[in-house]
Amino acid sequence: MAVHLADRLAAALTRTQSRVCVGLDPASEGVAQALGRPPDAGALWEFNQRILDAVQPYCGVVKPQSAFYEVWGPEGVEALRKTLVRARESGFVCLLDAKRNDIASTAAAYAQAYLADGPLACDALTVNPYLGSDGIAPFLKVGRPAGRGIFALVKTSNPSSDELQNLRVESGALLYEAVGNLVATWGADNLGDCGYSDVGAVVGATYPSELAHLRRRLPQTWFLIPGYGRQGGTAADVAPGFDAQRLGAVVNSSSGIIFAGKDRPDVDFAVAAGEAARAMRDSIEAALDARSM
């Protein structure tokens, strides 16, 4: 019997004493600078191996962003495949950020691609909820037997996320709240031992009041919190995303960690990434310490 996604996330956070998720977004310019040579798909894989080794002491969750691999075509997807295999073998919980969404047999194909035991298997996939329940059910059908799950976009970190997500709908709720309610419903019939479900929510660090509000409304929903660091979110901003046991959320940082060496030409890029991951871990723990005083 596969271990439930929610429990694997909880174990990863407890084991590492870290709420950090490192975003593996190997943008070309950053990789070129780090490795000191023009990038290609092979460079992505080389870069990622070094990053994974460097951050492993400081986090138990990683999140490759599919776009940065797809841009290299089939060879980039091969670099993604190797990265996923290596990260999972190293014990990381792997969230693949691909924001897939479709219906019926197409959603089933995406689910088969990412939540079954194929070449691109991950532990959880980000998905877009705009198509409603039809676009979610196929992912759960494929993912659940394998202890895998999804994170649905609820309140994204970008400035224009208000345009649609903060429209007030007829029930009186805002659209993102209505989506949050659906997310809770989708996950309610498959809770892990830790009390959380396998249908998480993406909630940006850049909207801390919405984050706090959603934490109260969705007590069984894991949050994936992007927008920390270069997008503006702070440790104090993300603290309300966690429950009293410091579970229920992972906070992602991508370029702030993997390209932390950008302005430090005297330091190896992987060493800089490890230090940045440790500093982020410590900042979040300190914010949670302050909260519980």
Added chain:
Amino acid sequence: MAVHLADRLAAALTRTQSRVCVGLDPASEGVAQALGRPPDAGALWEFNQRILDAVQPYCGVVKPQSAFYEVWGPEGVEALRKTLVRARESGFVCLLDAKRNDIASTAAAYAQAYLADGPLACDALTVNPYLGSDGIAPFLKVGRPAGRGIFALVKTSNPSSDELQNLRVESGALLYEAVGNLVATWGADNLGDCGYSDVGAVVGATYPSELAHLRRRLPQTWFLIPGYGRQGGTAADVAPGFDAQRLGAVVNSSSGIIFAGKDRPDVDFAVAAGEAARAMRDSIEAALDARSM
């Protein structure tokens, strides 16, 4: 100077006298049956070549669905690459159905992957609008200089599309209408000679009244209409999606065409696909004839 997407679509429909888009969704079981052997990524490519040749007399637009390639991992993406190259070389306008969505540098990477001259270049990419304008602008920035564009999901063809898309928002509009308004805004500053923009809308054949309504509201917006055939949409249902010149929409059918040979063991699968494409073309033209009488 690259020819504008809208004008290339108009030319494709006028040249072929067909409003049909053939969906290249090579699901494993269907490909296995058609080729009479267990499928692999190479089989997808072999299958697609035969289909492209067979349907070319009857349509000028094709739409590969990325999920059915991603499920085979890097090798499947290689089959997608070959399919896109071959289809574009054969003169098809290629819409890649991938429903991508993200923000900032990530959306720019997706745009670079699909709307620049990389290995997976297509003519237009489907995108999901849930993130708002931030998730659209990077695609336009990359696509426009190359005469490429996007189709944003507005009203999808599935039964649960009502759950979010038909929520009434504070302005009094339904959510899908609000999204439609955004789509019109996003495209308004780049119209082709035919009067249509490079930001299209996905509107399902299974909601004919919404389709007619959106045609009136969005006179400068190309529609990509899925849901024809096996999902239930008829030629009469899709007729209101077209303007008086029979432009402004393409109607997609996937398994109804590419797997038309499923129940005809005496007929070559590609011949059956060609016949199905011709029949669909003729049905839609007849519905448009009936409308104009």
